[in-house]
Amino acid sequence: MEDSKLALFMLLGKTAENTITEIPTLAPSQPLLISASYDLATLMPQEVKESFMAAEAYKLFFVFEQYLRAIVSEILTGSNPSNWWDEMPNDVQEEVAKLEETEEIKSWMALGSRDRFSLMTYPQLVRVIEHCWKPHFEEIIRDKGLIHEARLIAHLRNRICHMSPISSEEMERIRQTIRDWFRMVAP
Numbered sequence: 001m002e003d004s005k006l007a008l009f010m011l012l013g014k015t016a017e018n019t020i021t022e023i024p025t026l027a028p029s030q031p032l033l034i035s036a037s038y039d040l041a042t043l044m045p046q047e048v049k050e051s052f053m054a055a056e057a058y059k060l061f062f063v064f065e066q067y068l069r070a071i072v073s074e075i076l077t078g079s080n081p082s083n084w085w086d087e088m089p090n091d092v093q094e095e096v097a098k099l100e101e102t103e104e105i106k107s108w109m110a111l112g113s114r115d116r117f118s119l120m121t122y123p124q125l126v127r128v129i130e131h132c133w134k135p136h137f138e139e140i141i142r143d144k145g146l147i148h149e150a151r152l153i154a155h156l157r158n159r160i161c162h163m164s165p166i167s168s169e170e171m172e173r174i175r176q177t178i179r180d181w182f183r184m185v186a187p
Contacts, residue, residue: 027039027041027042027045027048028041028045028048028049028052030052032048032051050165053165053166053168053171054160054163054165054166056171057156057157057160057166057171057174058160058161060174060175060178061122061157061160061174063178064178064181065122065125065157067181068122068125068126068129068150069117069118069120069125071129071137071140071141071185072117072120072125072128072129073117075136075137075140076128076132076136079135079136085116087131087132087135087136088128088131089127089128089131091127092120092124092127092128092131095121095124096116096119096120096124099119100116100119103119122154122157123151123154126147126150126151126154129141129147129150130144130147130151133147140185141184141185142184143184146180146181146184146185149177149180149181150177150181152173152177153173153174153177156170156173156174
């Protein structure tokens with residue numbers, strides 16, 4: 001077969017595959033098993049497809065949030081090891097204090113003790129970066145627009161964490177924001 005005909009054949013096949021996978025009632029090729037013989041993909045195909053996209057978004061947010069936490073921790077404890085907590089916005093201090101109390105109450109769940117940085121949520125980390133911009137983060141995060149982008153995708157993070165599906169366009173917004181951060185603030 002000629003190269004051009006082979007390329008056209010493959011392109012048509014890929015187009016057909018993409019079209020077929022968009023059919024909501026068609027089970028995804030990847031199973032989601034709740035037992036050795038019970039596949040949710042055949043029972044609830046649309047929800048399982050959405051769960052795979054949500055899982056991808058969750059993994060991206062997991063890594064990005066850990067990345068932000070490491071930056072905040074490294075910069076704040078490096079510049080002010082003993083008094084960094086005093087520089088936090090009051091609302092973040094209050095919210096983290098409440099989380100510390102909850103951690104204490106739920107210690108029976110073997111959560112292990114976590115430091116204050118580990119208890120900060122994604123929106124709190126972004127708030128801390130913005131609040132401490134001038135004295136600490138301006139040199140490493142040179143463009144304050146990155147903070148704005150990170151704040152905008154917090155809504156998408158919450159949707160994923162509350163089991164709501166997101167569109168492919170929203171997924172691309174998450175990827176773009178994280179790419180922007182990694183381009184400007186290398187790990």
